[in-house]
Every structure is written in C-alpha cells, then in structure tokens.
Amino acid sequence: MEEQVITTKKFTRNNFFKNTYCVFKGVRLREISRRKPHYRSESGSTYYYTTNGVYRLSNHWGRAAKCNWRLVSEIPVEIDDLRLGYADWTDFRENLDQDVDAYYIAVDFETKTVSYKHKDNPNYDNIAVVRPVDATRKLIKQIKNLLEDHKWAKYYDYDDLDEFRKEVVLELVNTNKTLNEIRRELAAY
Known part of the structure; x- marks a missing residue:
C-alpha cells in the first residue's frame, strides 16, 4: 500500500494573509501591551508578528478578504468589540476554492456547539x-x-432526546444524507 504524503505550504508574515484558513486562539490584551503593531489593515485590524506566529486584534472574525479566520475564545471582550487572537504560522492552511471539499464539521454535544x-x-x-x-x-x-431546539423531535419515537439528537447529527456529519432523507428514514421506523 502506498503511503500518502501530505504537504502543507509554509506560512510566514509575508504570505499568511493570502487566501488562508486559520483558527486563532483568544488571548488577553496584555499579550500585546508592550508591542507596536507591524501592520494595520484598511478595516482597522492590527497585526503583531512574532517568530512563531501572529497576534490579530480585530472587531471582525470569520471572512476577512479571501481568508477564513475564526476566533475561539473564552475571554470576554476587553475593549469595545475588539478581540485578540493568536495563531502559530503552522496553524494556517491554504483556503481552497469555494467548490473544493476542504472542511469537516465538529460537534461538541456537551456544550451543544458546532464548528468547522x-x-x-x-x-x-x-x-x-x-x-x-x-x-x-x-x-x-x-x-x-x-442542537438548540426540540420541536423537530416531537414527531419521532425515542427514549432519550439527547441520544436521539446525537444520532441524527452524527448521521448528518458522517454521511452525505440530507436532513430530509434522514427524517424520511426515521419516519419509516
């Protein structure tokens, strides 16, 4: 069997902003208190480079130009709507074309959160x-x-709503079945 080799593009301060995907981790503003920004974007985001990565201070996350940058943070907003995130250069991935299969869904059933x-x-x-x-x-x-609503489940026979919800969601995540196809299958039981 042939071994598959995954090669990833190396990202640096010179190219991380060119069509990339990244999940930044929330950090406190004190992390940049003694730093001067290396770059300020037209939209007002500021960037602070380090040897290993970049800090981004911004009031908008998600789509940024041709990039898709998410912020995962438990830290409350400290100034206005500004949030500070940090990512290592190795956290960046090439943001592939819109029609290319590039993302998968992850669900945390305990916190009832979903992300890609x-x-x-x-x-x-x-x-x-x-x-x-x-x-x-x-x-x-x-x-x-x-995950958030329960009204959809009233038409089905189940013993435990949380287990039933998990079963339906995992079917959506792990197959190419549509929600309507899954509902029809459940109704047939």
Whole structure:
C-alpha cells in the first residue's frame, strides 16, 4: 500500500494573509501591551508578528478578504468589540476554492456547539465527511437548530432526546444524507 504524503505550504508574515484558513486562539490584551503593531489593515485590524506566529486584534472574525479566520475564545471582550487572537504560522492552511471539499464539521454535544475545521487539521478523524465551504456552512445552521431546539423531535419515537439528537447529527456529519432523507428514514421506523 502506498503511503500518502501530505504537504502543507509554509506560512510566514509575508504570505499568511493570502487566501488562508486559520483558527486563532483568544488571548488577553496584555499579550500585546508592550508591542507596536507591524501592520494595520484598511478595516482597522492590527497585526503583531512574532517568530512563531501572529497576534490579530480585530472587531471582525470569520471572512476577512479571501481568508477564513475564526476566533475561539473564552475571554470576554476587553475593549469595545475588539478581540485578540493568536495563531502559530503552522496553524494556517491554504483556503481552497469555494467548490473544493476542504472542511469537516465538529460537534461538541456537551456544550451543544458546532464548528468547522480544515481537512488538514491533525485531529481530523477521517470519519466526518469533507465538504465545500458553503455546503458546510448550510449544514452547520441545520445542526445548530437540531442542537438548540426540540420541536423537530416531537414527531419521532425515542427514549432519550439527547441520544436521539446525537444520532441524527452524527448521521448528518458522517454521511452525505440530507436532513430530509434522514427524517424520511426515521419516519419509516
């Protein structure tokens, strides 16, 4: 059997802003208190480079030009709507074209949260279906509704709502079945 080699582009301060995907980790503003910004974007975001990565101070996350940058943070907003995130250069991935299968969905059933991750994530389990970005976003909306609401489940016979919800969501994440197809299968039981 042939071994698959995954090559990833090396990102630096000179190219990290060119069509990339990254998950920044929230950090406190004191991390940059003695630093001067290396760059300020037209939209007002400031960037502070280090040898290993970059700090980004911004009031907007998600789509940034042709990049897709998420912020995962438990830190409350410290100034206005500004949030500070940090990412190592090795956290950046090439943001592939809109129609390329590049993202998978991760669900935390305890906190009832759902997010998407790049297929090059070292934690990818090779079980969740990899989809294009728009299909992934649409599916996340459906999954959020399933996790937050219970009205949809009243038409089905189940013993434990949380287990039933998990079963339906995992079917969506790990197969190419649509929510309507899953509902029809459940109704047939």
